[in-house]
Amino acid sequence: MKESIQALRALEKQYYAYYYALAAIEYDESTVAPPESAAGRAVAAEALSEAQFRLLVNPETDALLTTAAADAETEQEKAEVRELRRRYNEICRIPPAEYAAFASLAQQSVTVWGKAKRNNDFAAYAPYLEKLVAGRRAQAGYIAPGRDPYEVWLDQYERGLTIARCDEFFATLRTAIVPLLAAIRQRGRAVRADFLDADWPMEGQRAISQAIMRRWTIDPEHCILGETEHPFTTNFWRGDVRITTHYLPRDMASNLYSVAHEGGHALYELHVDPALDYTILSGGSTMGLHESQSRLFENCVARSREFIGCLWPTLTAQFPTQLAGVTAEEFYRAVNRAEPGLIRTEADELTYSLHIMVRYELEKALLQGTLAVRDLPAAWNEKYQEYLGITVPDDTHGVLQDIHWAMGDMGYFPSYALGSAYAAQAVADIGKKLPLATLFASGELTPLVKELKTRLWQYGCKKEPAWLVENLCGGAFDPQYYIKYLTDKYTDIYGL
Amino acid sequence: MKESIQALRALEKQYYAYYYALAAIEYDESTVAPPESAAGRAVAAEALSEAQFRLLVNPETDALLTTAAADAETEQEKAEVRELRRRYNEICRIPPAEYAAFASLAQQSVTVWGKAKRNNDFAAYAPYLEKLVAGRRAQAGYIAPGRDPYEVWLDQYERGLTIARCDEFFATLRTAIVPLLAAIRQRGRAVRADFLDADWPMEGQRAISQAIMRRWTIDPEHCILGETEHPFTTNFWRGDVRITTHYLPRDMASNLYSVAHEGGHALYELHVDPALDYTILSGGSTMGLHESQSRLFENCVARSREFIGCLWPTLTAQFPTQLAGVTAEEFYRAVNRAEPGLIRTEADELTYSLHIMVRYELEKALLQGTLAVRDLPAAWNEKYQEYLGITVPDDTHGVLQDIHWAMGDMGYFPSYALGSAYAAQAVADIGKKLPLATLFASGELTPLVKELKTRLWQYGCKKEPAWLVENLCGGAFDPQYYIKYLTDKYTDIYGL
Numbered sequence: 001m002k003e004s005i006q007a008l009r010a011l012e013k014q015y016y017a018y019y020y021a022l023a024a025i026e027y028d029e030s031t032v033a034p035p036e037s038a039a040g041r042a043v044a045a046e047a048l049s050e051a052q053f054r055l056l057v058n059p060e061t062d063a064l065l066t067t068a069a070a071d072a073e074t075e076q077e078k079a080e081v082r083e084l085r086r087r088y089n090e091i092c093r094i095p096p097a098e099y100a101a102f103a104s105l106a107q108q109s110v111t112v113w114g115k116a117k118r119n120n121d122f123a124a125y126a127p128y129l130e131k132l133v134a135g136r137r138a139q140a141g142y143i144a145p146g147r148d149p150y151e152v153w154l155d156q157y158e159r160g161l162t163i164a165r166c167d168e169f170f171a172t173l174r175t176a177i178v179p180l181l182a183a184i185r186q187r188g189r190a191v192r193a194d195f196l197d198a199d200w201p202m203e204g205q206r207a208i209s210q211a212i213m214r215r216w217t218i219d220p221e222h223c224i225l226g227e228t229e230h231p232f233t234t235n236f237w238r239g240d241v242r243i244t245t246h247y248l249p250r251d252m253a254s255n256l257y258s259v260a261h262e263g264g265h266a267l268y269e270l271h272v273d274p275a276l277d278y279t280i281l282s283g284g285s286t287m288g289l290h291e292s293q294s295r296l297f298e299n300c301v302a303r304s305r306e307f308i309g310c311l312w313p314t315l316t317a318q319f320p321t322q323l324a325g326v327t328a329e330e331f332y333r334a335v336n337r338a339e340p341g342l343i344r345t346e347a348d349e350l351t352y353s354l355h356i357m358v359r360y361e362l363e364k365a366l367l368q369g370t371l372a373v374r375d376l377p378a379a380w381n382e383k384y385q386e387y388l389g390i391t392v393p394d395d396t397h398g399v400l401q402d403i404h405w406a407m408g409d410m411g412y413f414p415s416y417a418l419g420s421a422y423a424a425q426a427v428a429d430i431g432k433k434l435p436l437a438t439l440f441a442s443g444e445l446t447p448l449v450k451e452l453k454t455r456l457w458q459y460g461c462k463k464e465p466a467w468l469v470e471n472l473c474g475g476a477f478d479p480q481y482y483i484k485y486l487t488d489k490y491t492d493i494y495g496l
Numbered sequence: 497m498k499e500s501i502q503a504l505r506a507l508e509k510q511y512y513a514y515y516y517a518l519a520a521i522e523y524d525e526s527t528v529a530p531p532e533s534a535a536g537r538a539v540a541a542e543a544l545s546e547a548q549f550r551l552l553v554n555p556e557t558d559a560l561l562t563t564a565a566a567d568a569e570t571e572q573e574k575a576e577v578r579e580l581r582r583r584y585n586e587i588c589r590i591p592p593a594e595y596a597a598f599a600s601l602a603q604q605s606v607t608v609w610g611k612a613k614r615n616n617d618f619a620a621y622a623p624y625l626e627k628l629v630a631g632r633r634a635q636a637g638y639i640a641p642g643r644d645p646y647e648v649w650l651d652q653y654e655r656g657l658t659i660a661r662c663d664e665f666f667a668t669l670r671t672a673i674v675p676l677l678a679a680i681r682q683r684g685r686a687v688r689a690d691f692l693d694a695d696w697p698m699e700g701q702r703a704i705s706q707a708i709m710r711r712w713t714i715d716p717e718h719c720i721l722g723e724t725e726h727p728f729t730t731n732f733w734r735g736d737v738r739i740t741t742h743y744l745p746r747d748m749a750s751n752l753y754s755v756a757h758e759g760g761h762a763l764y765e766l767h768v769d770p771a772l773d774y775t776i777l778s779g780g781s782t783m784g785l786h787e788s789q790s791r792l793f794e795n796c797v798a799r800s801r802e803f804i805g806c807l808w809p810t811l812t813a814q815f816p817t818q819l820a821g822v823t824a825e826e827f828y829r830a831v832n833r834a835e836p837g838l839i840r841t842e843a844d845e846l847t848y849s850l851h852i853m854v855r856y857e858l859e860k861a862l863l864q865g866t867l868a869v870r871d872l873p874a875a876w877n878e879k880y881q882e883y884l885g886i887t888v889p890d891d892t893h894g895v896l897q898d899i900h901w902a903m904g905d906m907g908y909f910p911s912y913a914l915g916s917a918y919a920a921q922a923v924a925d926i927g928k929k930l931p932l933a934t935l936f937a938s939g940e941l942t943p944l945v946k947e948l949k950t951r952l953w954q955y956g957c958k959k960e961p962a963w964l965v966e967n968l969c970g971g972a973f974d975p976q977y978y979i980k981y982l983t984d985k986y987t988d989i990y991g992l
Contacts, residue, residue, distance in 0.1 A: 017543030020536070021517035024524050032527075033736065036717035040516070040733030043774055047513030051547070221532035237536030240529065278539055 002071035018052035113406035153411030188494030200252035204318035233265035264297030271457035291419025306440035425481035429474030498567035514548035609902035649907030684990030696748035700814035729761035760793030787915025802936035921977035925970030
């Protein structure tokens with residue numbers, strides 16, 4: 001290995017250490033930190049972020065990357081240089097003072113947003129959102145002068161994604177989902193879900209979490225399950241992945257599908273090639289690819305008729321009274337029922353993409369400057385009426401529901417819908433090779449885990465996202481697989 | 497504020513950020529990290545430690561400290577320069593490669609020690625301990641050439657402490673404690689403790705923890721109680737202190753006195769002057785001063801007859817069957833009974849110092865080169881026979897019981913005994929001003945908390961340790977207060 005590559009590896013290890021520290025601090029904050037401990041944490045996190053920034057963005061690193069680009073021999077070395085150079089170029093174009101000011105603004109905005117959501121007070125949050133939009137527009141101008149600012153950010157979250165592709169993708173979904181939903185509402189058979197509204201003891205819910213973790217083949221030596229209000233996954237490093245869930249006393253499905261979902265994220269991180277440890281290439285690729293794995297396990301596996309059949313003995317053993325007189329088929333339909341609702345995170349598989357579509361169109365308009373922040377709530381409510389057919393009662397259950405924009409994340413939402421579509425296509429392609437229905441019915445997921453590791457997980461960020469999507473899906477991305485998956489599933493469930 | 501002081505403050509904030517990150521990582525490791533997650537954590541921690549080292553030890557910091565020394569105006573500014581300069585001088589004298597090699601050796605040694613302790617296999621650990629001793633001897637030579645290597649390390653943990661003072665201190669203790677213990681064994685009345693060996697439900701034990709936290713006036717917004725095998729205190733920053741305890745189903749006193757002890761440490765950290773936040777002066781002073789506060793609350797308060805009387809209604813309400821037929825006086829005597837045992841951490845107030853004395857004499861001999869590691873177990877067993885009158889059955893319950901030496905901490909143990917002595921003297925002096933017995937009996941500790949904040953806590957590391965000891969104790973340190981405290985207490989309990 002050339003000297004420059006060795007120097008780069010040392011830099012990457014240091015970069016990783018800052019990442020690890022920030023991940024540990026954030027995880028601590030979300031799980032156990034005392035209520036009034038934020039001030040000192042913010043000071044530490046800011047200093048560590050700054051140190052990480054300075055480590056990457058300086059003339060020595062610039063020169064090192066140039067030398068290393070010429071010295072890189074293996075595919076991995078070339079990929080390391082490529083990824084670091086990309087981050088370097090993107091970050092170094094934003095003036096450091098603006099970069100820091102935006103981070104600080106985003107932190108304040110999250111607090112203001114939280115209060116605004118609790119108080120249904122969009123006006124209090126609007127000035128912050130205006131500044132966030134202006135900041136992201138300015139940054140897009142630095143990163144790619146002359147390019148559509150929204151597309152710059154789409155590309156940040158899902159490399160290679162364009163507005164044209166995104167427009168087409170959502171138009172395709174809309175053309176299929178809106179009539180399907182209308183058909184369900186007009187002539188779908190009744191789906192019984194009354195039994196889900198019951199008292200679900202914690203002990204039984206915890207047993208279900210453990211059953212899912214085991215079926216997913218998640219190694220408890222390297223991955224633990226915690227509890228937080230909002231479930232999430234974070235990886236400290238490949239050998240230490242944390243997932244969280246929440247236990248709702250009146251809703252057992254929420255925990256079940258949270259563990260199934262976060263477990264998919266965890267598997268991806270746990271199976272990256274160890275050769276990439278502590279380099280810039282460790283960890284999963286784009287947000288869309290990550291979400292494809294969580295949704296694959298949550299929806300394609302854990303919401304399949306076959307897997308619910310497999311889980312049924314465990315479910316009825318844990319909840320004999322709650323599930324008395326209920327069949328596995330009824331449970332399957334209940335956890336898959338399609339009903340337009342106000343809240344994205346509670347949406348079913350069919351309506352979920354409509355929630356995303358609303359956000360996509362609105363954040364695009366905000367960043368392109370065709371929608372003013374003051375007009376956002378009205379635009380939100382209008383689109384919910386149009387796409388989902390429901391009336392938004394207040395901003396708390398409307399435009400204020402998600403944290404993303406308050407954090408400065410604009411261009412992130414489409415990844416959620418793309419992930420679902422990648423998952424459906426991957427499952428269709430893997431199904432040509434593996435007897436998935438039989439495997440889901442037996443709960444033996446090892447062959448699927450191996451296949452996903454081969455197609456996607458092992459690569460971390462060594463391969464470009466476009467290559468990974470194609471390798472995962474077994475061909476060029478085509479949303480028709482997702483449309484077919486949804487159409488077949490819901491036609492069957494509702495007897496259309 | 498002069499420019500150099502501003503630059504120093506920025507450096508201190510960065511230094512704090514590394515401290516915070518390492519504290520958060522270590523806390524996570526001790527409380528929740530997955531079993532097989534150590535490899536990536538070690539890589540991150542090492543890189544962060546190195547970054548912290550490089551931040552302090554470099555020619556720019558050296559020059560800055562020199563400028564700042566001339567520019568410092570306020571007492572705090574002068575103290576910041578003094579503390580940083582001291583650390584700089586000490587660390588910069590050790591060659592960086594040796595510094596890093598020692599850190600790595602200590603990390604490996606802890607693992608080897610853990611296994612050796614489990615397997616009663618001192619021979620497996622001996623080569624590591626030999627290297628640790630050699631490393632500490634070499635480092636002492638760098639820090640203070642020509643000075644006794646053990647004294648160099650004593651001074652590191654308890655600034656200003658000398659071997660002469662330490663020898664005198666332990667000789668004084670020994671002269672008083674050994675005959676007192678003999679008298680108890682020969683003619684002390686029987687102390688009933690049978691009732692402590694019972695089933696103590698978790699719920700009741702948790703209620704006791706909360707009762708102690710409240711009585712100690714610990715603010716739950718800034719300090720949380722966790723669970724670990726070995727209780728400890730760590731402070732992330734002044735506004736975020738974590739303490740842990742353990743719940744033993746057959747031993748309720750262990751949790752009670754763990755919370756009382758760690759709560760004392762926590763109070764110290766929580767009450768440092770906020771003006772010192774994020775500077776090198778934040779946090780408590782020496783180990784001995786810190787231990788004085790934990791032992792003051794554990795022993796002088798929570799093991800007092802008066803406080804046990806105050807806690808008695810809560811104890812009997814939580815454990816009505818376990819404590820049926822037991823009086824508060826019997827409970828008081830039971831949790832104070834003196835019995836020589838094998839294990840330091842389980843020792844009572846009276847025999848505790850003897851355990852420390854064994855370690856003091858042995859680590860001094862190791863560092864002075866008058867005792868070889870291979871002869872250590874025999875020397876250990878001999879001293880336990882001599883001072884405590886007990887036969888050590890194996891190294892697991894003997895020389896391998898403590899982690900300190902494996903971590904490279906040699907010169908640290910005396911602080912434990914000094915802390916107890918500081919505490920006894922402080923209580924004697926504060927008792928001239930406050931009606932402590934009445935306050936303990938009512939459980940109203942606010943006046944004591946205020947007094948300790950005034951005498952010690954507020955100062956953090958702004959004042960030199962010697963000044964702090966005197967201010968805490970209300971005069972020059974004198975171990976006779978501790979001797980009197982122990983003599984009075986045990987003469988009374990055992991009716992001597």
